[in-house]
Amino acid sequence: MIPFTIWKKELRGELYSWKSMLWLVIASLSFSLTSYLLLTNKELSLLDQTELMWLLSKVIVGIGLLVTALDAASILTVEFDKDTAENLFLAPVSLVNLILGKFLAVLTLWGAVFLVSVPYIIVTSAGSGLAIPFLTHVALLGTLGASAFTLLILGLSLLFRSGKNTITTSLIVLLALGIPATFTSTLKNDPVSQLISHINPLDAIFSSLDNVLVDYHTSILQNWQFLLPLVIFLVLSLGFLYGSSRIFMRQGVVKND
């Protein structure tokens, strides 16, 4: 029950004010602009509908991961920055429960982004027969990606204990993985680029969405080669968080540098 109490407390802080909800409106405006331009602009609408859906899916997942990364980078470090960490860890709450509560709160933000994107997904996929695969794969791939990034960044937070450093590192990690994932296939012809492409979790997300929406390979079995790197990334992130928490516990709440 404790993780859920922490989850509810965090959500109240994060979503129960107009300032903290504003990003969701901005995310919604981004989806509006993308889908409206793609569906009505003459030049852009010459794209196949499936190509258009793929582009929108990348925008949804990209914004979702950005929101998740930023929130995960601040949700734990804010306790260190505001000097409330000591009191928090003195309370009868285990580190596992605390991290689980914070993890669920961050994941809820991804859920909110996905929920806002649902009408856009339905509208853009109208008539293509791909609305259900579009929804399920964005939900599945986005949740796997958001979970892995959140675990990784929570691990970084325990190591850095500073909001500024964690946010900077998280954004750099996200960009470092995101930029190569947007490269066209012509830039991925050499063995090194292909290897990076195969192990890059963001590349796996975008390639899987391409496989589903453009190539109509909608079953999980037809996407296992893209899901596998994501699951490995998730397991590695969990391992990193475990290692970070061990180091954190060994060093103590008040770190003696």
Add this chain to the structure above:
Amino acid sequence: MKYKILTLAALIFLLGLTANAYVASASGPLTLQVLSSKTLSGTAGDFVTVQGSITNTGPQAIQGVTTYLSLSDKQTHKPVDLEDWSAEKGLYVGTIDSGTTLPLDWKIHFVTAGDYSLIIVAETIGDPIPQVSEITEFHVSPKQNLNPAEVLPVALGTPIILIFILFLIAYRRRVEE
């Protein structure tokens, strides 16, 4: 001496005839046919397939055959860059054995509205005269937007609903405080 000169002249004449016959056989036996409809219509954004065939009707194999498309705008009378229209601008056929017919298929993406004419050109290494097919006419209608009637309510409505929720939250917080 007179006989020698006459024989040499006859030999040169015969060699000339053989060379001319070779050139004719290299360019002549290739036949290009368009199998798909002579007029293809669609809307900008649609894909159509131009199907054709190339046949070597001669007695010898022909080597180094390349085929490619040539598209021109009928209104501007200018050639059109095939960059966005077809992923494969040219097809290297290579050697065509005597009496062999090979298929030629091109997937064409209608990009811009208008009327166009398309021909398939076959070029053989060492042959100065290419072979061309019959003309295929393209009539491309302007693109109608995918679904402007449905996207606008969603594009405008979703942020408006979220802003309303935002104000509701702010109001509730103020009441609670």
